[in-house]
Amino acid sequence: MTQSLINTEIKPFKATAFHNGEFVDVTEQSLLGKWSVVFFYPADFTFVCPTELGDLADHYAQLQEMGVEVYSVSTDTHFTHKAWHDSSDTIKKIQFPMIGDPTGTISRNFGVMIEEEGLALRGTFIINPEGVIKSLETNDLGIGRSAKDLIRKVQAAQFIASHPGLVCPAAWQPGEETLAPSLDLVGKI
Numbered sequence: 001m002t003q004s005l006i007n008t009e010i011k012p013f014k015a016t017a018f019h020n021g022e023f024v025d026v027t028e029q030s031l032l033g034k035w036s037v038v039f040f041y042p043a044d045f046t047f048v049c050p051t052e053l054g055d056l057a058d059h060y061a062q063l064q065e066m067g068v069e070v071y072s073v074s075t076d077t078h079f080t081h082k083a084w085h086d087s088s089d090t091i092k093k094i095q096f097p098m099i100g101d102p103t104g105t106i107s108r109n110f111g112v113m114i115e116e117e118g119l120a121l122r123g124t125f126i127i128n129p130e131g132v133i134k135s136l137e138t139n140d141l142g143i144g145r146s147a148k149d150l151i152r153k154v155q156a157a158q159f160i161a162s163h164p165g166l167v168c169p170a171a172w173q174p175g176e177e178t179l180a181p182s183l184d185l186v187g188k189i
Helices: 048-058 060-065 078-087 105-109 147-162
Strands: 014-019 022-027 035-040 068-074 098-100 122-127 133-139
Touching: 014 078, 035 048, 035 147, 048 060, 048 068, 048 147, 060 068, 060 147, 078 098, 122 147, 133 147
Parallel strands: 035 068, 068 098
Antiparallel strands: 014 022, 014 098, 035 122, 122 133
16 A cells, blocks of 8 residues: 655756746755645656646646645656647747656655556646645546636635634535534534
8 A cells, every 4th residue: 555645845956847838947945935736747748748838737727826826747848848848839838847857856755657658647636835735636547627616625725724623525615614523513414
């Protein structure tokens, strides 16, 4: 049985990302001090990946308003990310850092590396400002993700972080009722 990464600190890494027309260094320290989403995908110039990244790009402003930075990661190089960005109208919309992980170090750190293929699974990680993983989702290669559902999960993670003792029920949306776990609730829900 593998141990969950929930409530563990992100491991050290150093990588180069393509971001806003430039190559920039990104480390685990870059993720500290704000909420982060690390969004792994298998490869540039593929099929499901651009639909997911385009969806995320369409919701990036909302995530920024929530104080969240997004980092997409694949085992491609930062040079390949630039080439994809320059050649695809969908990928041109991306304003968040696109991290290159050609050695697979970051993918292995997050437990999403497919060793025999040299690719990452579709993994999504919500990380708090202290660098602790609060939510993770891993999908097989053919199952795309939804930015709207990701936003709801970030909102729930941020809510419970700022409201100790409360929890968010299924399909919770901001403004809806939450729960305060207690003996009185056992068997009543």
